[in-house]
Amino acid sequence: xxxxxxxxxxxxxxxxxxxxxxxxxxxxxxxxxxxxxxxxxxxxxxxxxxxxxxxxxxxxxxxxxxxxxxxxxxxxxxxxxxxxxxxxxxxxxxxxxxxxxxxxxxxxxxxxxxxxxxxxxxxxxxxxxxxxxxxxxxxxxxxxxxxxxxxxxxxxxxxxxxxxxxxxxxxxxxxxxxxxxxxxxxxxxxxxxxxxxxxxxxxxxxxxxxxxxxxxxxxxxxxxxxxxxxxxxxxxxxxxxxxxxxxxxxxxxxxxxxxxxxxxxxxxxxxxxxxxxxxxxxxxxxxxxxxxxxxxxxxxxxxxxxxxxxxxxx
Numbered sequence: 001x002x003x004x005x006x007x008x009x010x011x012x013x014x015x016x017x018x019x020x021x022x023x024x025x026x027x028x029x030x031x032x033x034x035x036x037x038x039x040x041x042x043x044x045x046x047x048x049x050x051x052x053x054x055x056x057x058x059x060x061x062x063x064x065x066x067x068x069x070x071x072x073x074x075x076x077x078x079x080x081x082x083x084x085x086x087x088x089x090x091x092x093x094x095x096x097x098x099x100x101x102x103x104x105x106x107x108x109x110x111x112x113x114x115x116x117x118x119x120x121x122x123x124x125x126x127x128x129x130x131x132x133x134x135x136x137x138x139x140x141x142x143x144x145x146x147x148x149x150x151x152x153x154x155x156x157x158x159x160x161x162x163x164x165x166x167x168x169x170x171x172x173x174x175x176x177x178x179x180x181x182x183x184x185x186x187x188x189x190x191x192x193x194x195x196x197x198x199x200x201x202x203x204x205x206x207x208x209x210x211x212x213x214x215x216x217x218x219x220x221x222x223x224x225x226x227x228x229x230x231x232x233x234x235x236x237x238x239x240x241x242x243x244x245x246x247x248x249x250x251x252x253x254x255x256x257x258x259x260x261x262x263x264x265x266x267x268x269x270x271x272x273x274x275x276x277x278x279x280x281x282x283x284x285x286x287x288x289x290x291x292x293x294x295x296x297x298x299x300x301x302x303x304x305x306x307x308x309x310x311x312x313x314x
Contacts, residue, residue, distance in 0.1 A: 006310060008086050009308075010083045012161050012302065014087035015086065015092075016094065016302035018090075018091040019091055019097050029092070035181065042056065049191055050195060052192060053196065057175075058195070061199070064173070072167060090161060090169060093161075093169050094158070095149070096298040099125075100146075100294060102121070103145075105121060106142045107291075111284050115138075118138050119133060125142055128141055128264045128266050137262075140260060140262065141264075144249050147251075151207050151211040154301065155211045157176075172203055175200050178199075179197055181196075183200060201242075208243075216229040216230045218293065219255035219256075219293065222293035226255070230251075233247060236276045239274040240261075253276045253277030255293060258279045259275055259278060259279045259282075260275070261273040
């Protein structure tokens, strides 16, 4: 048995509170800095090869995780320092409040009937082409993004922070950032980004299912149905092309009585996704409900993550 890690527990809780109050750092964001380094390394390292992509992803993920290991070792026996460093790292890698603010901005823009402005906002939430989307399709894209990114942006880093402390926080965020950058099914990244995409799938497998379970548990806080969330998650979650996003989207669809899925356009690529849920098509008024449910889910995850580090570890 290993001793309880109360400083890490306190750091996870403080970092989550900082995200709730402050959202992402406005300047000198560490994740943005990591992205700039990754982009700079991609230029000389890119090859149309899975091996090259695996080396690229391994180098960057290893560097981020290694930094976490160094910080972990440097703060052992220094509980106050460990708490502050973990809090700063947690705040840096969480994106739950920024996700909610982006969703809220979209809801307000749709309520105002300003479709050009709403289309301009969509890239902050989703990668699909907004040019031809009407208000219901923009609302659907926003609700789906809020559901999926509740796991990617908030629950998953908290899970890895609970499991592995500072190395888990930094390593997970590196994996997820690389997937966002190169893990696309495009001609350039189909092979080079394969390792990044598959690593992200593995890293998000447990958090996505925890996100779905917490959606069931917290659905009443957004006026939703736990039974609906459970039913649609179990019935439709596996139909989505992503092994993880479908669980999150299906649970939210069931909780809020919505029907997600349909045709998505990503530049020259078109995906016809199966329906998730039996309800109506999302409207602008459903976006704030999705944001409330997202916040309930990831704050519950933060409480669980902090609590997990207070337990004796085998």
